[in-house]
Amino acid sequence: MSLPDLAYPGLPLGPSSSYIPGPGTHLHLESSTIHASIAGRPTFTPPTAKGSKPTLSIPRLLPSPTHAPIPSSNVSNTNTLPTVGSVVLCRVTRVKSKQVDVVILVVYGAEGKFGRGGEGSVCADEWQAVIRKEDIRATEKEKVVTAEGFRVGDVVRGVVISLGDQSNYYLTTGRNELGVIMAKSEAGNKMYPISWKEFKDPVTGETERRKVAKPF
Known part of the structure; x- marks a missing residue:
């Protein structure tokens, strides 16, 4: 293939x-x-x-x-700037009660054709961004608990909804295809999703809550 x-x-x-x-x-x-x-x-x-x-x-x-960084044609020479509507991949760096701090690693076009032949640009630098509590889910926002949706180190697929302030972009994961796409358990094992809100550790059998991105 x-x-x-x-x-x-x-x-x-x-x-x-x-x-x-x-x-x-x-x-x-x-x-x-x-x-x-x-x-x-x-x-x-x-x-x-x-x-x-x-x-x-x-x-x-x-x-x-x-x-040291390894030169590659995948890394933008000028550093790719996310724009409103850009689909991005990011890594969680901190989870707070009202927001999740992330760094943007890969930027795709607004159409978001990732994984289906669309081209993405790996950022030469990591862009700071946040996912606010109200932007994690599209429904029942008042019931959202940030620590039940994300953990530090998770890789997340999101969409830029605002250029935010001088320090951070604002992202949303409030669609089925957005959310955590890769996570490790507390035991340090790579997990796989078993529902829209849980990942499972194949070694220990334990499950952990996440805001899971729907697979393609």
């Missing part, structure tokens, strides 16, 4: 019957499908031995505290 030009965390890349998961990917146990763990351009390494399978991997594109 052909690989997408740009993958986002959680995107299915191929069956484990055809590939071996490499750096930047992980195996979804329930579906036996290899998914992207980070944003970037997927590649595969041909098998080195007869009868073995090629390895799927995604090179890390963004700088981290302990690694």
Whole structure:
């Protein structure tokens, strides 16, 4: 099968019957499908031995505290600016009672054709943004508890609804296809969604509440 030009965390890349998961990917146990763990351009390494399978991997594109950034055509030279209506992927950095702080990692066009051939730009810098309590869900907003929708480290799909102030963009996850697309459990294991409000740890069997994004 052909690989997408740009993958986002959680995107299915191929069956484990055809590939071996490499750096930047992980195996979804329930579906036996290899998914992207980070944003970037997927590649595969041909098998080195007869009868073995090629390895799927995604090179890390963004700088981290302990690694120098790796140049890539996926990273914008001028840094991509989110605009109102842009679909974005972001990482949760702090959960407060009235808002969730995130950093934007990938910006897509307003049509939001992510994962279906649409092109996204990995940000050279991380843009600060917030998801206010009233923008988490479209209904029963008064019942929303931010800590039951997000945890630090979650990867979230959202839409920019306002350029906000000088410090933050404002995002919404108030649609079915928006919300957490990748999360780790308190035990540190990658989880998979089992409903619109829960992820499950395949190792411990424990479930955790999230504002889950509807899969494609």
